Structure formats: structure tokens, C-alpha cells
Amino acid sequence: MKNSVPYNVIVFDLGNTIIRFDHSISAGKIAKLFHSDPKRIYDTFFDSEITRSFEKGLLSPKQFYREASRLLGFKLPYEDFVPIWNEIFWEDEGSCRLARELKKNYKLFLLSNVNRLHFEYIEQKFAIIKIFDELILSFVVGAMKPERAIFEDVIRRAGGDKAKILYIDDREDLIKEAIALGLDSIRFESAERLKTTLAERGII
Numbered sequence: 001m002k003n004s005v006p007y008n009v010i011v012f013d014l015g016n017t018i019i020r021f022d023h024s025i026s027a028g029k030i031a032k033l034f035h036s037d038p039k040r041i042y043d044t045f046f047d048s049e050i051t052r053s054f055e056k057g058l059l060s061p062k063q064f065y066r067e068a069s070r071l072l073g074f075k076l077p078y079e080d081f082v083p084i085w086n087e088i089f090w091e092d093e094g095s096c097r098l099a100r101e102l103k104k105n106y107k108l109f110l111l112s113n114v115n116r117l118h119f120e121y122i123e124q125k126f127a128i129i130k131i132f133d134e135l136i137l138s139f140v141v142g143a144m145k146p147e148r149a150i151f152e153d154v155i156r157r158a159g160g161d162k163a164k165i166l167y168i169d170d171r172e173d174l175i176k177e178a179i180a181l182g183l184d185s186i187r188f189e190s191a192e193r194l195k196t197t198l199a200e201r202g203i204i
Helices: 024-034 038-047 051-056 061-072 077-084 094-105 116-125 127-131 148-157 172-180 191-200
Strands: 009-013 019-021 089-091 109-113 134-137 163-170 185-187
Touching: 009 094, 024 038, 024 077, 038 051, 038 191, 051 061, 051 191, 061 077, 061 116, 061 185, 077 116, 089 116, 094 109, 094 127, 094 191, 134 148, 148 163, 163 172, 172 185
Parallel strands: 009 109, 009 163, 109 134, 163 185
Antiparallel strands: 019 089
């Protein structure tokens, strides 16, 4: 069935939608260096209050590094920490091809819960970031999905008409929040599945 609403803007999530990642890579490297528990490191790095503060821009990269070092008890020069922290990403080639195809007919926004170190690394390493018309990043906005403020920033930048926006994210909880705010949304499962769904709805 063809989509009856002509979208102007398609909003992509970043992590595990456009760019894949595995946080256990960096946690494992730190654990090996300091003979520590990988789960404890993983939880501190990626599911803790300091990480949320970092992703909301409340901590600078060096402040985050110092807090993580203190909590985990490791002593590692900042210059050695940064590549371990950053080198956990790879491109989803199918999603990137699809985004480039959609770019021909739509404005593309990127909406992400992400910290400054990770985004600066991704922006430098992956050319796909350059195709996006707007970057709505948690560390810049000062809010994280599913907080209303970051979705409202998307709507404002898209011109204020929710009906003209399509949102794509891999997390079901974030899709539900977007729908509750009035944004048409599709859960990302794979590039192939997304392409099929978009074709069925007449979007491509």
C-alpha cells in the first residue's frame, strides 16, 4: 500500500542503524590491560550516570575519562584511552546505500544519543555522515532520546509539521515514544527489511 503522506524529512538513528557498534570491544581491551572484570567496565562505560552525563554534554571528554578512570581504578594516559574508547564502530553498508538512495528525494536528519568523542571519531571515519542535512546530537542538544526535548528539536528543524517526518530507529522503546509524539516511525531490523517496508509504503 502506498503512503498517502509525502514526507519531506526522513530521520535516521545512528547507532546500530547507520553505524554498527560493539561496546564490549573497548571494555574487553581495558579489562585485558588491567586484569579487570569486563562486565563492570562495560556497565561503567555504557550504562552508568557518568555515561549519560557525557552523552548529554554535561561532561567534557577529559572529565569523562577522569571519572571513568577513578571509578574503575585504571591508570591509562588520555591519549591511549581515546582510541580504545572510539574503535568500536563499523558501517552498515546496506543502510548507507539506502540512505544515499533516499537522499535523492528527501532531506535526511541524523538523530543520536552520542558523546562528543564517539561522534567526532565517526564523523572523521565514515563519509556517510556528510549526506545528512541536520545533525541532532544529544551532547549538543543537552537531551537524550526518549526525552521530549530532543524530539521537539527534530520537529522544529524539520519545519514544525510532524506529518512530514518519518523516523527510523532500531530501539522499540524509542519508536513507541516517537509515535506517542505524533511522528510516523519504523523500527529498523535490517537494511533489507527497511527497504522492503519503504517500498511497500511508496517511500522509495
